[in-house]
Structures are given as structure tokens and as C-alpha cells.
Amino acid sequence: MSGFAATLRRSKTDPADAQVLAEYARRMPFQPWHPPQAAALELRAITRHIAALTQQRTQQSNRLHALSASSAAARCVQQDLKRSLRDLERRTEKMRRAARALIAQDAELRPRLALLLSMPGIGEVSALNLLGELALLAPSLTVRQWVAHSGLDPAHHDSGTSVHKRSRIRRAGNRYLRRALYMPL
Numbered sequence: 001m002s003g004f005a006a007t008l009r010r011s012k013t014d015p016a017d018a019q020v021l022a023e024y025a026r027r028m029p030f031q032p033w034h035p036p037q038a039a040a041l042e043l044r045a046i047t048r049h050i051a052a053l054t055q056q057r058t059q060q061s062n063r064l065h066a067l068s069a070s071s072a073a074a075r076c077v078q079q080d081l082k083r084s085l086r087d088l089e090r091r092t093e094k095m096r097r098a099a100r101a102l103i104a105q106d107a108e109l110r111p112r113l114a115l116l117l118s119m120p121g122i123g124e125v126s127a128l129n130l131l132g133e134l135a136l137l138a139p140s141l142t143v144r145q146w147v148a149h150s151g152l153d154p155a156h157h158d159s160g161t162s163v164h165k166r167s168r169i170r171r172a173g174n175r176y177l178r179r180a181l182y183m184p185l
Contacts, residue, residue, distance in 0.1 A: 039106040040135035046099045047132025048176060050092055057088040099128050109135060129180035150177045 064081040067073045103109040109131065116127035137149060147153045151173025157165040171178070 034138075036136045037106075037108070039102060039109060043099060043102055043109065043135055044132045046095055046102065047129050050095045050099070051129065051176060051179070053088055053092045053095065057085060057092065060084050060088065096125075096128065099132070103128075103131070126180060130177070133174055133177040133180060149173050150181065151175070152178065152181070 060081055064078060064085065067078055067081065103113050112135065113127055113131055116122050116130055117124065122130070137146065141149070144153070148170075151169070151171045153170050153173075154167040155170040156167050
């Protein structure tokens, strides 16, 4: 709901905007913004690049599979796709090493990675992806806020007595975090 609907205003003008902003500032407690750590930003960039490389590898692998099943498969194209896959593997591993080195140098990221790795079902690849997204979040967030950030909170659709649709996952949050949780690389 917009600020105008909540204050029952129909007009949107600069003075009306100023009044809505002033009312918001009056009602909401001030919480200063703290910039994220440089290491956390760098880790997120690395892990998102790893995700992109992994996606490229999947695409190339699917092309190779389709080409090998084709009767008109050109051998030189298959060899090129295999070289491309090896190169993507090498680049992905290089980025993982860079992420591990960055974490090893940072006093806050090291214990967080160790905690993630101690959880059953979380391996190094998943832990790196999760840490890359979670390291930027404020530690003061509530569980509900963490779930909402990941886009895993349920969305209910009920209206009166006649509309009762099944609840669904909202999917409005961080797609990289959601992917790391559902589809580990």
C-alpha cells in the first residue's frame, strides 16, 4: 500500500509527498545504515560469478549431449564444446580458490564458513554460495526477515469467504540465496 493510500490522500504533489515523508520519519525509528564490509561484497561478486560459470557449463554440457545424440554431429564442434567445458571447469575452480583465500584472510567470514560446513548436508560449494549471499545481511535480522529476504516466506491468498487459494512461496527475495538452498551447485 502506498503512502498516499494509507493516509487517504488522492493527490500526489510535492507538498503532499513532503507530508507523507515527514509522517513516516515521525513514526519510524531511525536506524543508521552501515556499509557492508569490502570482503563480504567481494565474496558475493565471486560467488555470483561462480554461479554464472556453472550455468554456462550446464548449457555447454547440454549442447554437447544434444550434439552427440544428433546424426549430423560435427566432430570439430564436439571437440570445441569439450574444450569449452574444460575451460569453464578450470575457471570455476580458480574462482572457488579465490573465494576460499578471501575467507581465510577475513576474521568474520572464517567462523561463518566453518559454521555452515558443520551443518549436515551443506558441502563446500553450497557453503560458499550461502555465505556469499548471507555475509551482507545484518546480524540483527529476525528469522522472519531472513526468510523474507530469501523469498521463502509463504504468500496467502484469501479474500472473504469465497477465495481460498493454496499458499505459495512468494519468490520475491534473493534468487541467488534461494538457488543455493534449493539447487546446490
